[in-house]
Amino acid sequence: MGRRKDLEAEGAAGPEPAAAVPTEAAGEAEPAAMAAPAAAPAPEPVAALERVSRLYRSGRGVEEVSLAVRAREVLGLLGPPGSGRTTLLRLLAGLLEPGTGQVVLFGQAGRAGRRAQRRRIGLQLERDAHFPALSGFHNAYFIGSLHGAPRERLLPRVDGLFDELELRGERDLPVATLDADARRRLSLLEALAHGPELVLLDQPGRGLGYNSEIAARHVIAAAAARGAAVVLATSSAAEAEALCHRVAVLHRGRVLALGTREELMAELEGHVQVTCELALPVEPEPFRALPGVVQVAADHTTLALLLRRGGSALDAVVAQVARAGGELVNLHVGRPNLGDVYLRHAGLRLEADA
């Protein structure tokens, strides 16, 4: 059971605004959700994929994907490596042509005018790429100038973003001297410097420390609040929950589920997430047969389970661990998150893909 939503069914209602105020609660492993009581997004999509398929020679790629993103919206593409996130971003950026289906950017389908459209797109690639001898400022300015942004607009924006992303101290240092955290933020800065209408981010939070992640999320949310349509590819359920108005759950090139966080989580109402850390790995199959167990995924010595709340499912799981010869090191029981939506549909943990 999934909550797959057609492009047409999204209609003019638009997505709901994202969740709470950002806090730096001490001891929390993940930065809290962002404030984004944004205005209701405009009805016309800024970018859309209509039944797009694009397969590589290896057989991987994306199949029959339909998505749309509107102004002031953050759409998440949530999936592990190999799920098609980067391919979808490249299709939206006009860097790849679809095998079938069509990509509509700024109301225009087809290849004509793609290069001109790229001026309105900001892209953060999965891999950071900078001229190592140049400073962060010069790198950002150069990329911004390639997008045709005039100096009087580009200069204050670049300067401002250096402050917002806490890169002021690194602004004039050669990129070769910056650590991975700073380079990642610089890539995000380059994607936003020219004030794009469509922002495509491939794992913006990857490798960022706690404070950097907070700063990055503020900047991304602010870009959406200012009117940009943001598409964010991530394998982090926490990042998707914190930033995205809507999330598309991807697995092996297909959209398993698409909707707001509340819509996706509704199917896990009455469920509980259980993570068992074991001293030795155990076979997951026997756990599937236990009453109350909805889904199981094993990754080395970690067992992730989705159980129906109530009943004796948890007791049965612990007993099965003992029967299987596993030694329970740690047990975590918690509220399901978007990672469990992925688990529910794909039968795998988000952090690992078979």
Place this chain on the structure above:
Amino acid sequence: MLPVGVWRRELLELRVRRGSLLLGMVVPMAVALPLLGANPPALHAAAAYTTLAVLTGALVAGRRAAGLRREGLMGRLLATPASPYRLFVETLLAQVALDWVRVLPLLLAVAARYRCAPGAFGELLVAAVPALLLADLVGVAAAAAAGSRGEVPLYALVALLPLLFLAGAYTPAADSPLRAAVASVLPFTGLHRAMLAAVGGGPVPAPGPLLGGAAAAALAWLALGLLVLRRRLKRLE
């Protein structure tokens, strides 16, 4: 100065990587010094200096291209709205300009050592430009073909030495009509003939046909490079 466009970006990088430019000027001179000090036959001297100038361009350009690829900058720049062909041409021409500066001390040393006439020296300076353009293209191609940065010099050498031979740098190309035809489409021929004249091993060629031919050949090779780029971009789509 703000890095608006490729040229200004290259100049800004040059300000930071001054040492690299200096090294590029010193190394060819260091290799040429024994030759300049000795008295080799004019044919051998011209062959050696031509090879040195062309190799300098190809190796530096190849190393630079391999570095851009390793940093992921090829993909990054392709994702911008800038025309990839324009970026390619501007980056290449900037590289040719810098390589010309790198070989300038060598050319000046040759002119001083052999006391060549101003006209011959002028032709030598100008003929170096199309030759370096082809050399840099070979360097870029070597970087694209090589599996690692360390392999780039090997690939460049394997491509350049036969081209220099066909251009008549080691044995006269005019000996065979086929070789002469091939030599006419290689800008290395113009550089070698100008170098031969500079070291007193031949007459000063008429500038028009020499430089016009070399420039036309260089442009043809550049067009070929752009066609290859177009094919590679189509494969990426």
